[in-house]
Amino acid sequence: MKTKILLAEDDPDFGMILKQYLELEDFEVTWFQNPEDVVGLLGTDFPFHIGILDIMMPSIDGFSLAKMILKEKNNFPLLFLTAKNQKIDRLMGLKIGADDYVAKPCDPEELVLRIKNILKRTQPNAPAKIKIGDYYFDTEKLLLSHPEGNVRLTIRERELLLYLLKYNGTMIKRDDILDSLWETNDYFTGRSLDVFISRLRKYFMNDPQIKIQSLRGIGFEVDFPLN
Known part of the structure; x- marks a missing residue:
């Protein structure tokens, strides 16, 4: 069973490149250019294992989207992407409940490693x-x-x-x-x-x-x- 990634990224070029790379790494990626489309899924089954959210998005920024997701899906693993590399962004993301934070442009191999590390940390323990x-x-x-x-x-x-x-x-x-x-x-x-x-x-x-x-x-x- 493939790991299902929710990718919220409004930049069409970066989003497409990132989606294609992650799929080559055998992830299943659902890409949303409009964060409002993600909000519309919150009352449903929400079949994702981890979310990758760009912070700077129109209508709903990544921080606000993360708060909405975590309100409905407590402890859902999240990783933030941003073009900025400011300390206040990192602190805010971690305070909200992000599991990691990567500044763009990011090394795709490093991103994959961070995703796998998050999944290892957050996956439920095996039953006794x-x-x-x-x-x-x-x-x-x-x-x-x-x-x-x-x-x-x-x-x-x-x-x-x-x-x-x-x-x-x-x-x-x-x-x-x-x-x-x-x-x-x-x-x-x-x-x-x-x-x-x-x-x-x-x-x-x-x-x-x-x-x-x-x-x-x-x-x-x-x-x-x-x-």
Whole structure:
């Protein structure tokens, strides 16, 4: 499942460039040139994971828009963009509840890194116990329990299992796993990932409903029956 970004930016050139770059990074971006269109969505499902707001916009500035969003969607992650680099702007944005602040023109790679860091900080913690088919997974004790026996996972195995559970039922790219969990992508980390996948398959071998299928050259498709 792709991260859905709300982008409010009235500059057509910068907005288009930013949207295209973020989509190349595998984000799903909905771009609003008119901030009033964002306000119209606040009473709806509002299917976004993070918002990127330009401060200097007509009719509704970024600060005012942020206040409206946070009033309806408490703790919604926000990042401000502005052409100005004044201290008062930064302080005001942080006071409102922004998670980060980037001055334009910004380095797109830095922006992507900041977005990912915000999402890591703000994503909800995994539940203490998860039922996976015939298994129980205690995420705090790292214990995978089954009537046939228990196994205690390593920290890395826990992180990988939680990542796969997060995208249960979807196609997961190898590169996305490596970038998210190993923060690097080379031959050796790729082989390490294969070893960890093999371990998880072995741990879940007592329940044939659970599937971790390799897609050659792409990644994996997982099916965890969750109860």
